[in-house]
Amino acid sequence: MADWTEYLNFGISVAKQAGEVVLTAFQQQKEVKLKSSPADLVTETDQRVEKILIAAIRNQYPQHRFIGEESVAAGERVELTDHPTWIIDPIDGTVNFVHRFPFVAISIAFTVNKQVEFGIVYSCVDDKLFHAQRGRGAFLNGEPLRVSGQEDINQCVVVTEIGAERDDLALSTMTSNIFRLLKLPVHGVRALGTAAVDMCQVAAGGADAYYHIGMHCWDIAASAIIIQEAGGVVIDTDGSEFDMMSRRVIAASSAAVASRIAQVIWPFPCRRDDEVHHKCVHGETGVDRL
Ligand code: IPD
Numbered sequence: 001m002a003d004w005t006e007y008l009n010f011g012i013s014v015a016k017q018a019g020e021v022v023l024t025a026f027q028q029q030k031e032v033k034l035k036s037s038p039a040d041l042v043t044e045t046d047q048r049v050e051k052i053l054i055a056a057i058r059n060q061y062p063q064h065r066f067i068g069e070e071s072v073a074a075g076e077r078v079e080l081t082d083h084p085t086w087i088i089d090p091i092d093g094t095v096n097f098v099h100r101f102p103f104v105a106i107s108i109a110f111t112v113n114k115q116v117e118f119g120i121v122y123s124c125v126d127d128k129l130f131h132a133q134r135g136r137g138a139f140l141n142g143e144p145l146r147v148s149g150q151e152d153i154n155q156c157v158v159v160t161e162i163g164a165e166r167d168d169l170a171l172s173t174m175t176s177n178i179f180r181l182l183k184l185p186v187h188g189v190r191a192l193g194t195a196a197v198d199m200c201q202v203a204a205g206g207a208d209a210y211y212h213i214g215m216h217c218w219d220i221a222a223s224a225i226i227i228q229e230a231g232g233v234v235i236d237t238d239g240s241e242f243d244m245m246s247r248r249v250i251a252a253s254s255a256a257v258a259s260r261i262a263q264v265i266w267p268f269p270c271r272r273d274d275e276v277h278h279k280c281v282h283g284e285t286g287v288d289r290l
Helices: 005-026 044-060 069-073 094-099 168-183 195-203 217-229 255-264
Strands: 032-034 041-043 065-068 085-092 105-112 115-123 128-133 138-140 157-159 188-190 209-213 233-235 248-252
Touching (some): 005 044, 005 085, 005 094, 005 105, 041 094, 044 065, 044 085, 044 094, 085 217, 105 217, 168 188, 195 209, 195 217, 195 248, 209 217, 209 255, 217 233, 217 248
Parallel strands (some): 157 209
Antiparallel strands (some): 105 115, 209 248
């Protein structure tokens, strides 16, 4: 198995530096623009932090490629190839960032041959750095992480997201999914407003499962490997193999819980990340869903 530790350590150091920029801006007034919906926001800091991260990594590794949330919003294609590629969300939880709701993260995944080799999620406000490298375990601020191992859906805290979609089909599907889970029943349903940090709660054992429809590859690529390396399972909402471009995910502390959630929740149609052109033009809506 290849050792990507040097690259991982570099990624951690740039994530920490970028975290300082996010934290400084967190307290300040922001200028907000809309992307695909009235709840899909971007600020100057999202764009600036992505540029800082890409410039630093490119300076160190000039041959590497990038998939960045804000570069894609500006018109770049999502193209995952076999080349070393960094998948970046400069601020996961932009709505939280705008409102100073204290859960925002920098999410960085590194892929080779289309496989994620390591993931970094830096939750800046509470200074929690999650990371995992394939085959080498998952860690929070250097301490090993382990999922809860819960197998009984009735004993689970399940995390999900409301998402940015506001059309009737997406909203009714999202709310009815929560309704059916609560009726099973589960112990509780939670949403922190950042997919990356939500998923890290499963890796840390504070929640037992996570599911989401409509997020993007940059929201979950890093946290998916963190959950897997913490002993959890990550699948598509239809029960098939996880595909980071499909915009559907279930992550759980056990295969039993993951497949039970797959039986209960319904998807709504979303275009794959690698099929779509997301262009954000100064507050105009982009096209990112069917
Ligand atoms: C969003 C967050 C949010 C989720 C959305 C994502 P962003 O990412 O992860 O929790 O519900 O689907 O797009 O836009 O803040 O990077």
